[in-house]
Amino acid sequence: MNIGLYFGTFNPIHIGHLIIANHLAENSNLDKIWFVVTPHNPFKKKSSLLDNHHRLEMVYQATEEYQKLEPSDIEFGLPQPNYTINTLTYLQEKYPKHNFSLIMGEDNLKSFHKWKNYEAILEQYNLYVYPRLSEGKMHTQFDGHPKIHHVEAPIMELSSTFIRNAIKEGKNIRPMLPEPVWKYVDEMNFYK
Numbered sequence: 001m002n003i004g005l006y007f008g009t010f011n012p013i014h015i016g017h018l019i020i021a022n023h024l025a026e027n028s029n030l031d032k033i034w035f036v037v038t039p040h041n042p043f044k045k046k047s048s049l050l051d052n053h054h055r056l057e058m059v060y061q062a063t064e065e066y067q068k069l070e071p072s073d074i075e076f077g078l079p080q081p082n083y084t085i086n087t088l089t090y091l092q093e094k095y096p097k098h099n100f101s102l103i104m105g106e107d108n109l110k111s112f113h114k115w116k117n118y119e120a121i122l123e124q125y126n127l128y129v130y131p132r133l134s135e136g137k138m139h140t141q142f143d144g145h146p147k148i149h150h151v152e153a154p155i156m157e158l159s160s161t162f163i164r165n166a167i168k169e170g171k172n173i174r175p176m177l178p179e180p181v182w183k184y185v186d187e188m189n190f191y192k
Contacts, residue, residue: 004030004128005072005091006103007084009038010055011048012185013062014163014176016156018069020130023153024103025068028128033103034072035059038082048164050190052076061180085117088125101126106150109142122147131155167191 006021013035021033037056039049049055052073059071075082078090084102091100102125104112109129112118121127122145130153142148158176166173168191174182185191 001031001097002029002099002101003095004028004033004101004103005036005088006033007036007038007087009049009160010035010059011050011160012055012163012177012181012190013059014158014160014181015178016158016176018062018066018178019156020153021069021103022066024128024130024151025066027153028149028151030101030128031068033069034074035063035069036072036075036087038075039080054184054188054190058181058184061184062178064180083116085115085121088121101128103128103130105130105132107132109148112142133157164191 004021004024006017008017010017017035021035024030025033037052037059039052056071056073056076063069063071074091074094075087078087088100088102091098102121104127106129109127112127115121125147127148128151129148130151133155163173163176167185177185
């Protein structure tokens with residue numbers, strides 16, 4: 001089975017995440033997309049994160065009606081901060097029959113050369129890169145790389161940071177979140 005790993009803090013998961021993941025599930029050779037909820041991204045401050053179980057619950061509620069999209073808490077039990085190479089190694093041992101690929105935005109590919117053991121990741125795994133409006137140049141070493149697949153997907157310029165800030169300012173962001181996620185965020189009084 002071909003599994004696309006969509007890593008993120010999902011703080012919160014929003015419709016942009018779902019649109020990209022569903023697009024890949026329907027328009028690539030990936031059988032399933034796992035939303036890997038990251039406890040601690042090495043490039044983000046931990047203090048701004050909701051607890052792991054709340055973010056996982058939101059991903060669960062957002063993906064419940066999509067057969068090809070699933071939440072994953074695989075990183076919760078791994079050493080922190082989480083490095084993608086360690087998670088991939090763990091997953092390959094746990095699920096030897098699955099073929100894993102990474103899903104990332106173009107903005108992440110621009111900084112991919114800074115990732116721990118990025119060369120090893122590129123040797124062993126495919127990257128599905130969706131378009132993002134972002135500044136900076138792509139590293140030329142990634143030009144035409146056989147493991148990097150640029151996907152024509154909708155450009156989603158919606159961010160969890162924008163959503164958190166809008167909630168803090170008392171703005172209505174309901175259309176930006178899957179309905180069950182909006183209800184959860186609202187009931188729990190998150191990000192206010």
